[in-house]
Amino acid sequence: DGERAAAPAGPAARAVSGPAPLPATERTPPCTLPPSPLAPRHHWVVDASAREAADPTGHPEEPPRVVATVLPSAGRGAPASPGGSARPAPGASAQPGSAAQPDVSAEPGGAAASVVLEAVSRTGVFPLSDLGERMVLTTDLGFDSLMLQELDIIIARHAPGFPTEETFKPGLTIGRLTELVAPHLTHAPAPAVPPLPREPWETPAPRGDEYAATAGVDGFPEVRQFEERLDAITAGGADFPYFRVHRGTIRDTTVIGDREYLSFGSYNYLGLSGHPAVTAAVHEAVDRYGTSVSASRVLSGERELTVRLERALAAFLGVDDCLALVSGHATNVTAIGHVVGAGDLVLHDALAHDSILQGCALSGAARRPFAHNDTDQLAHMLRANRSRFRRVLIAVEGAYSMDGDLVDLPAVIELKKRYGALLMVDEAHSIGTVGEHGRGVGEFFGVDRSGVDLWMGTLSKAFASCGGYLGSSARMVRWLRHTLPGFVYSVGLTPANAAAALAASELITAERVRALRRNAELFLSLAASAGLATGSSAHTPIVPCLLGDSARTLRVADRLYERGVIADPIFHPAVEEGLSRLRFFVTSEHREGDIRRAVSVLAQEVSAAGG
Template sequence: MTKSKPLFGLSDGLKQQMARRQQETIVEAEPLELNLGDVRPSVQPVPPRFSDPAQFPGVKEYLALRQAGVALGMTDPFFRVHEGIPAATTRIGGKEYLNFSNYNYLCLNGHPEVTAATYEAIQRYGTSPSASRMVSGERPLHGQLEHALADFLGTEDCVAMVSGHATNVTVIGHLFGPRDLIVHDALAHNSVVQGAILSGAKRLSFPHNDWQALDDMLRTLRPNHERVLVVVEGLYSMDGDYPDLPRFVAIRERYKTFLLVDEAHSIGVMGATGRGIAEHFGLPRTCADFWMGTLSKTFSGCGGFIAGQRLIVDYLRHTAPGFLYSVGMSPPLAAASLKCLELLQREPERCRALRRAGRLFLELCKAEGLNTGNSAGLAIVPIIIGSSLGAINISSRLFTRGVNAQPIFAPAVEEQQARLRIFLCSEHTPAQLETTAKAIAAGLAE
């Protein structure tokens, strides 16, 4: 067998230097001398656009948008530093703001019982499981959280992972393959799209919430594929509306598809007791195959989960790369989410207060003549502005008036759909909501 040449030729001198270094116990390393003369020249010159990150098309677009913002004197709405626990209000730069920019829907983040549970978890288990649960073992909190979630939802089993985004990517990417078809709502979260791309399946989207369009697509396409996955969300995070789930369930039956419902924004928000969109419609848990959720929102932690049939959840627990090859959830975060789940069940009035705030804010905005798109007035109300710079501008004006609300612009949404996005929480008061609706209207009128 011929020995393959190393990709990057290291000079003998360099190799000797490295070997010497390994034997020595010098604390401070000296810079290595790279002898580029030993590296074979490239066959063809590489144009700067392929070697200079500043010339990546996305980077250039990003720089142009930043420069436009600076030229227009807008304050940067991103990476604002909150100096406490953001809920209905927050403290930024030493100043108090009305806050509409976080997913602390039920205001459980910082709840004394949640904080106490995390302290206790740290004292017992430290801050990190340090490795994959399968390989290095788990803590009791991992299993307790998963059992509690499965019980709450009424599924056979549940597996929790370290990131909501990674949960969708690894689950969808792992379960489906090139002979399959994945069809998702046009407004599906990026994690769903990334998972579908990773799977290698044919990926298509249907117009937002349009089950009839999906029906038409599957009538033609279903016979061309082995497995078909349909993905919808419980509550859409950009628009604050939700799908007519019974129709999608009927499509699942008719075409023998799998159905994944991403409940990132609907758990704790929809349904009389916060159990999400299935409870909202009075549907049994068996109406879908995969119930995905995140722990970063209602559950004040960090991570994602997949709940469903025991066999498939257990298969994911033993084989999904994003779970198997990634560290287990930090014990204090698992404890926080577990405690939030307990509080949600003990205090269902939190869900009702959130929904009251959502409904009232929607009414107030409509009374001010604001374009709230299709918002159902639950926890999310968009204010459609119609241009990226316009959305950044109004967000910046609101900030100077003491309101923290994020702009959403292209490419996250289409340019004409650029918007402010308002997230409500259970502790927003009618007075705060009225002030904000009026401030948005005044800012737009300027």
């Protein structure tokens, strides 16, 4: 069309070449940031001379061993007096299970030895009987910087104020670590318990196929269960509805094989994937920067293109700054895993995306779901639990992709403020689609952007690209830029993806968003008039048709496909058992006649499929 043909010269050129550089007076001078108090990372190179200097006397083949009683997980917390360095009782046997095994926790400094040895044993997966006080953590036990960090965290639970930096010095031995811990010890081990049973690698070699079920993935019971579910999907004769190969760009239509279908199965909400301006920007970016930045952005992977994308996203959202990452799913996982941890609590909507749940699991924080959009239950959980945790994070979505409804953002922000919680909003499906200019639920509800701690979103939907972003205050983003594992240890966005998202951001206009909203409202009203169950869908381009039974849902999806309409069937565990549905993603590119035809065909096939 005429609008698309005229567009490439503007956004495409600006996406690659960009504006003139900022005057020198406006540039922010570089600064050195302190390490993150939540997740310090220490790295060094240990050369041969350092290894030799670690113990000038050399290590005997069998160094003296220090045996300690392992602390049971539930038995920590009793007060203790600090002591000196640990030594085995003279003449005592050092073999596990020996009747003469000493209880080092009863000796001066024994409590510190117990703490250190248990921490080293757990972190390095070594039997206690294999550990000696002259062993060097790095060269003898193979500890890397991440293992040392884990060791430091375990020790700090018993010895607050322990000098963390000492843990990361090359040449540190178990004996020296015990001496460092002892003056800071405030939590003694529990009373002595029997020694650990022999480790798996100390048991006799297995016989026959004792471990056959776990020796290869093909033998896993969950693989067999998955295959049974897969067979059940097509048992009624319907075609398998997933992984169909599409030819070309999916907008309002798509081509599979040699046939064109009316598509309601993609996230190309504004039709910007395949837009000439976006495509031209991608070509220019690849010509200039190549196909990959080939490194973490912290090192040699930074490109001006991505920096300008982050500025554009920040302006679009109305926040101070943004950080772009290579995966939307991974953005949630690494952000939640970084912001909260053990001793914290995450309260999330019961319909939260898998990436939020995976982030909770990574973090080690406690997790509690509240009923979908039930702010009364959320308030009750905050009232009952806030004082019990260091931090509480509320995680919600702007628009829920299974139900097509919005979060009650003002109510959630009010609860966040009242109870001193953190708030993260996942705008994967609401950014670009909700609000007068597509700027998400923040614009839709007219809230102060600072009322949300983390605005998360994806680039793979309205922004016609791939990746994720985090928007927040300048201070928060600066901290994330230097410490967030999923960013620091990951390659940067490809030039193509950065250019596509940047060009798309310039093409998201109120006119496009209004066209999308008109189409979504038309689909929803026609479905309601036809007596179709659309649940709580409102104000979004996502319209579910709830059918309940999985077999019935698959039959209807198969019949729609035969009649040239694509809508994806959704079953358990993506939704609750008994709430299977067809999910329709409406775009700004759909024509009124196509929407009317799709709803008419849907109503006919739902009726024909019966209850």
